[in-house]
Amino acid sequence: MILEKDPICFNHNLETVERLQKEVRRGANYKKSLSLLKKVKKYCSSYSN
Numbered sequence: 765m766i767l768e769k770d771p772i773c774f775n776h777n778l779e780t781v782e783r784l785q786k787e788v789r790r791g792a793n794y795k796k797s798l799s800l801l802k803k804v805k806k807y808c809s810s811y812s813n
Contacts, residue, residue, distance in 0.1 A: 767807050774804050 767774070778797050780788040 767804065770808075774808070776801055776804075 776797060778794065782794040785792065785794040
């Protein structure tokens with residue numbers, strides 16, 4: 765997993781609000797994106813702020 769290498773930053777763009785998700789990011793899932801970011805924050809305490 766990439767987080768095991770202790771990166772200094774982690775980026776995952778949402779680009780929009782959930783309401784506009786299907787128009788702007790076809791094929792993407794807003795809730796899955798938020799879940800990924802929450803997991804990264806939990807796994808890497810350095811990303812908490």
